[in-house]
Amino acid sequence: MIVTSGQAGEAARRGPVPPLLAAARRLLAEAAGRVALYLPPGGPLTGAPHRRRVARLLLQEAALSGGGEVLETAAGELLLLGTAGPVAARTAAVLARLAGDAAGPDIWRFPADAERLLAWAGAACLPPPAPPVPDLTAPALPGLEAMLEALPLDRVLRRRAILHHTPGAPPLLAARRLLLSRSALAAGLGPLAGDADLLRHAEDRLAASLATRLPGKEQDPPDGPLLLPLPLGSPPVPAPRPGLVGVLPLAAAAHPAALAATRAALAQAGWGLALAGLDAAALRLVAPAGLAADLLLLRWSPAMAERAAAAALRGLPPARLVLTGCDGPEALDWGRSQGITHFAGPHIEALLAAARLAACPKAVACSQPQCAERAATTGPAARAACRNPVLLARLLPPAAA
Amino acid sequence: MTALHAAGRGGNALALIGLVREAVASGIPRQVLHLRLARLAPRLRRGHHHRLVQEALEPVLRPSRARLFDLPNGDLVVAAPPDSPHLKEVKAALLTLLPLETAESALAVLRLPEEAAALLAAVEAALVPGPEAPPGAPEEGARFTAARLGMLERALGGVGLAAFLRHRPVCRLRSGDERPEVEFLDLRIALPELGVALGASADPATAPWLRRRLRRLLDRRLLAELARPEEARRLGPVGLCLSVASLTSAEFLRFEKVLGAAGRVQAVIGLLPEDILAEPEEFAFARDFCRARGFRLALEADSAPPLPLDRLGLDLLRLRWSPDLPRLGESLRATLPEDRERVVLTGADGAGAIGWGWEEGITLFEGRLLRPKGPSA
Numbered sequence: 212m213i214v215t216s217g218q219a220g221e222a223a224r225r226g227p228v229p230p231l232l233a234a235a236r237r238l239l240a241e242a243a244g245r246v247a248l249y250l251p252p253g254g255p256l257t258g259a260p261h262r263r264r265v266a267r268l269l270l271q272e273a274a275l276s277g278g279g280e281v282l283e284t285a286a287g288e289l290l291l292l293g294t295a296g297p298v299a300a301r302t303a304a305v306l307a308r309l310a311g312d313a314a315g316p317d318i319w320r321f322p323a324d325a326e327r328l329l330a331w332a333g334a335a336c337l338p339p340p341a342p343p344v345p346d347l348t349a350p351a352l353p354g355l356e357a358m359l360e361a362l363p364l365d366r367v368l369r370r371r372a373i374l375h376h377t378p379g380a381p382p383l384l385a386a387r388r389l390l391l392s393r394s395a396l397a398a399g400l401g402p403l404a405g406d407a408d409l410l411r412h413a414e415d416r417l418a419a420s421l422a423t424r425l426p427g428k429e430q431d432p433p434d435g436p437l438l439l440p441l442p443l444g445s446p447p448v449p450a451p452r453p454g455l456v457g458v459l460p461l462a463a464a465a466h467p468a469a470l471a472a473t474r475a476a477l478a479q480a481g482w483g484l485a486l487a488g489l490d491a492a493a494l495r496l497v498a499p500a501g502l503a504a505d506l507l508l509l510r511w512s513p514a515m516a517e518r519a520a521a522a523a524l525r526g527l528p529p530a531r532l533v534l535t536g537c538d539g540p541e542a543l544d545w546g547r548s549q550g551i552t553h554f555a556g557p558h559i560e561a562l563l564a565a566a567r568l569a570a571c572p573k574a575v576a577c578s579q580p581q582c583a584e585r586a587a588t589t590g591p592a593a594r595a596a597c598r599n600p601v602l603l604a605r606l607l608p609p610a611a612a
Numbered sequence: 613m614t615a616l617h618a619a620g621r622g623g624n625a626l627a628l629i630g631l632v633r634e635a636v637a638s639g640i641p642r643q644v645l646h647l648r649l650a651r652l653a654p655r656l657r658r659g660h661h662h663r664l665v666q667e668a669l670e671p672v673l674r675p676s677r678a679r680l681f682d683l684p685n686g687d688l689v690v691a692a693p694p695d696s697p698h699l700k701e702v703k704a705a706l707l708t709l710l711p712l713e714t715a716e717s718a719l720a721v722l723r724l725p726e727e728a729a730a731l732l733a734a735v736e737a738a739l740v741p742g743p744e745a746p747p748g749a750p751e752e753g754a755r756f757t758a759a760r761l762g763m764l765e766r767a768l769g770g771v772g773l774a775a776f777l778r779h780r781p782v783c784r785l786r787s788g789d790e791r792p793e794v795e796f797l798d799l800r801i802a803l804p805e806l807g808v809a810l811g812a813s814a815d816p817a818t819a820p821w822l823r824r825r826l827r828r829l830l831d832r833r834l835l836a837e838l839a840r841p842e843e844a845r846r847l848g849p850v851g852l853c854l855s856v857a858s859l860t861s862a863e864f865l866r867f868e869k870v871l872g873a874a875g876r877v878q879a880v881i882g883l884l885p886e887d888i889l890a891e892p893e894e895f896a897f898a899r900d901f902c903r904a905r906g907f908r909l910a911l912e913a914d915s916a917p918p919l920p921l922d923r924l925g926l927d928l929l930r931l932r933w934s935p936d937l938p939r940l941g942e943s944l945r946a947t948l949p950e951d952r953e954r955v956v957l958t959g960a961d962g963a964g965a966i967g968w969g970w971e972e973g974i975t976l977f978e979g980r981l982l983r984p985k986g987p988s989a
Contacts, residue, residue, distance in 0.1 A: 261860035305904045352762030412821035443820045465885035492892035
């Protein structure tokens with residue numbers, strides 16, 4: 212006995228009682244000794260449509276064997292209401308495994324949790340009718356390349372600093388990194404960016420021409436390493452300046468021999484190689500010590516604090532590691548606890564902006580976010596608002612060094 | 613010859629490889645006559661010549677302990693105890709049929725076990741090689757663009773997949789087995805042929821992310837087809853190669869429902885390492901879902917696997933054969949699962965591949981040798 216959103220939708224048209232509340236009351240009458248599995252919205256099981264689809268299937272199967280109904284809300288919650296305890300426990304275990312680092316579903320027991328159920332059902336709304344399945348053959352595909360040609364690079368190209376920071380020593384600017392902002396690119400591409408593979412293809416196409424379209428010396432003084440995105444599977448072009456390090460996604464490590472050959476070809480053309488995308492989930496799969504790259508760009512998330520990540524990094528020389536995506540002091544704390552000395556991310560950008568503002572004699576009404584945004588952008592117009600372009604281009608004021 | 617086959621003493625390339633292995637293992641010497649009929653001038657290779665050769669051989673071999681093997685290219689191999697008078701008779705019979713110089717160049721005598729390698733190489737050469745690339749393959753260097761993908765996707769809308777679906781048996785074959793046992797049937801879409809048929813003028817491999825999108829699209833088409841009740845009923849143990857994103861698609865959920873619990877535990881789903889590494893978190897989700905549903909999951913590796921199977925939490929390694937594998941030696945061995953029952957050697961088209969597999973303890977194979985005869989299906 213499974214209520215689909217369509218059937219519940221008919222119930223909605225029949226009466227003034229919120230349909231979920233009606234269903235909850237009805238089921239509650241028979242639910243003594245039974246339980247509910249509740250999946251909160253926005254979690255690892257409900258946050259994305261494809262994951263919610265899988266979670267719904269598992270709940271529906273549980274309803275088939277243990278009884279009960281599956282309810283779904285506009286907010287993306289899922290509830291299996293009134294099923295047998297043992298079935299719920301089994302299903303909850305599977306769901307908890309799928310949820311990975313996050314918590315699994317809540318188990319509500321009846322009648323003890325009846326109030327909780329009624330409060331939830333009274334506030335919840337039914338989901339709108341499912342949107343039509345998107346057409347996989349997009350007629351707009353042929354326009355993608357032309358859109359990329361027409362896209363001003365500085366609208367999507369951003370600059371990040373990689374800071375070398377060891378306890379007891381002043382921070383140093385270790386390297387600069389130019390990267391393509393995925394959100395800015397998605398905004399530029401419109402509906403086509405809804406397909407993750409098309410978006411990554413667009414990134415690849417832009418990356419392929421990036422080495423010949425770099426911002427000038429006035430933005431990036433050629434006094435240190437510069438990291439640039441590289442396209443997957445294209446031969447390298449000769450490095451237009453010294454200190455270039457190409458950044459490939461971790462997928463490039465899928466074929467170790469090919470990666471080693473790419474690294475050698477890049478070295479021949481004057482490039483170093485970095486691999487990006489080493490997040491907590493990736494560190495559970497790969498042994499980073501064996502990756503054929505000069506630099507490994509780790510991606511911070513609180514899940515990094517697990518033992519698995521630390522174990523995967525043990526023994527790696529800190530000079531090969533950069534912790535990217537640092538969004539607060541806890542990222543730096545964790546990195547330091549692992550012996551990491553190179554950091555990047557919004558927290559670093561904020562620290563650098565604060566240091567620049569403190570050292571800048573020309574800063575009058577500049578805010579820290581403003582200064583951070585001007586340093587990150589590669590568009591001359593936005594940078595022109597800064598009256599101290601030399602300091603802006605240095606990223607880190609000399610006084611702090 | 614027909615009589616010999618009926619008596620169970622003849623066989624094909626696979627049986628010959630088995631005989632070579634036996635001879636090597638036991639050290640019992642044998643003498644082998646390789647009749648390289650495929651080398652004869654076309655005018656000597658017509659049907660009636662072949663029949664004449666067979667007729668000449670039959671009376672000679674029937675009372676003997678010799679065995680006859682026919683190879684896919686039309687070559688014949690006779691194996692007998694050393695110094696058997698029968699081989700001399702075979703030779704004499706042949707010389708009466710063929711011009712002297714032709715007959716001599718078409719005959720090779722080999723001794724087992726000493727010349728096992730040479731015989732295996734000859735068997736391998738006799739396996740008709742498949743075309744390297746389909747005719748009209750895209751020119752090299754042409755970049756696969758979104759515009760080209762768009763054309764391909766549109767063309768695909770009006771094409772049935774069935775003609776491009778390849779059925780490849782994955783077989784359990786142990787050294788000494790008479791015949792391979794089919795464990796499951798791999799279903800693959802022949803992407804290069806499909807591209808050519810649809811007029812693709814560039815290789816999707818030149819744009820990895822577009823190729824990924826194309827694979828996703830093909831996955832969904834295939835899954836939708838397989839989920840049709842009449843297809844699903846026919847479907848036995850099956851092996852598919854799917855993108856990670858496809859495992860949470862509506863089409864997959866329908867397919868797995870139609871398969872049922874009994875069908876799911878028999879199915880093997882192969883995943884590409886580039887898909888796994890592109891989105892490790894999505895991979896972990898899809899893996900845990902599929903395993904909870906009973907599927908077996910495999911890593912598709914075209915050489916030494918980049919990731920250890922146990923760390924990935926996968927069941928099988930599908931290792932693609934290449935002549936480079938034996939050279940990798942210990943570095944490859946270290947990456948194979950200790951339980952070699954978990955390894956499938958794919959593309960094991962030749963005797964060398966199967967021989968290497970056996971040396972490494974591998975007994976699951978997919979390859980040309982194991983496919984049913986007839987046009988490649």
